[in-house]
Amino acid sequence: MHIDATGLGKRFQRDWIFRGLTRAFVPGSATAVLGPNGAGKSTLLNTISGQLLPTEGNLLYTLAGRSVAVEDVPQHLAYAAPYLELLEELTLVELLHFHTRFKALRPGMSLDGLIDLMYLEKARHRLVREFSSGMKQRLKLALALYAQAPLLLLDEPTTNLDATGVAWYQEHVQATRQGRTLLLSSNVPAEYAFCDEQLLVTDFQRIPAKD
Numbered sequence: 001m002h003i004d005a006t007g008l009g010k011r012f013q014r015d016w017i018f019r020g021l022t023r024a025f026v027p028g029s030a031t032a033v034l035g036p037n038g039a040g041k042s043t044l045l046n047t048i049s050g051q052l053l054p055t056e057g058n059l060l061y062t063l064a065g066r067s068v069a070v071e072d073v074p075q076h077l078a079y080a081a082p083y084l085e086l087l088e089e090l091t092l093v094e095l096l097h098f099h100t101r102f103k104a105l106r107p108g109m110s111l112d113g114l115i116d117l118m119y120l121e122k123a124r125h126r127l128v129r130e131f132s133s134g135m136k137q138r139l140k141l142a143l144a145l146y147a148q149a150p151l152l153l154l155d156e157p158t159t160n161l162d163a164t165g166v167a168w169y170q171e172h173v174q175a176t177r178q179g180r181t182l183l184l185s186s187n188v189p190a191e192y193a194f195c196d197e198q199l200l201v202t203d204f205q206r207i208p209a210k211d
């Protein structure tokens with residue numbers, strides 16, 4: 001998906017979180033959205049995903065040469081973030097069946113294939129609520145990475161992962177990023193080292209107020 005942000009700004013009450021952001025995000029690119037805690041990385045991802053309305057500026061989405069209305073962006077989007085919860089009252093297999101009714105897996109990937117690559121074969125019939133935080137994170141990431149979605153947003157993707165989990169993430173993000181538009185919010189170099197673009201949110205916080 002091609003995304004054109006023009007003069008994008010977001011304000012909560014009187015505070016501008018970012019302002020004057022003009023940038024294109026293109027298929028095949030991976031952009032690391034960087035900045036210290038509270039800088040506005042998640043706010044920017046949520047604005048680009050269409051879940052938060054910008055206070056000013058425009059976002060235009062184009063897919064295969066056709067414009068996409070902001071309300072239709074979710075159907076083209078896969079999003080993994082610490083604040084997006086899993087349905088923990090389901091078993092792993094139940095959750096995968098439920099989730100993939102709304103968000104199909106990419107061609108060639110099956111539910112069993114996904115369970116295998118997450119190393120969760122023994123947990124097929126366990127409630128997700130009983131998973132460790134690292135198992136839950138691998139599940140969130142696998143659902144996003146292997147979704148059939150041209151726009152991929154990852155917020156702090158290695159949260160709760162140990163060194164093996166981080167290596168697993170690096171392998172699978174590389175295996176699935178081709179042709180997608182990827183934005184990744186992070187403070188951890190191991191998460192974003194592969195990204196070809198960087199966007200420092202604090203660069204968009206010193207814009208003089210017009211009002």
Ligand SMILES: Nc1ncnc2c1ncn2[C@@H]1O[C@H](COP(=O)(O)OP(=O)(O)OP(=O)(O)O)[C@@H](O)[C@H]1O
Pocket residue numbers: 012013017035036037038039040041042043044185187
């Ligand atoms: N719904 C909201 N209403 C008011 N203020 C908000 C809201 N959401 C976020 N903020 C504020 O916006 C600022 C940016 O928050 P955000 O979560 O985007 O930062 P972040 O860079 O992702 O931080 P972190 O690295 O800690 O995850 C913070 O000051 C936060 O308190």
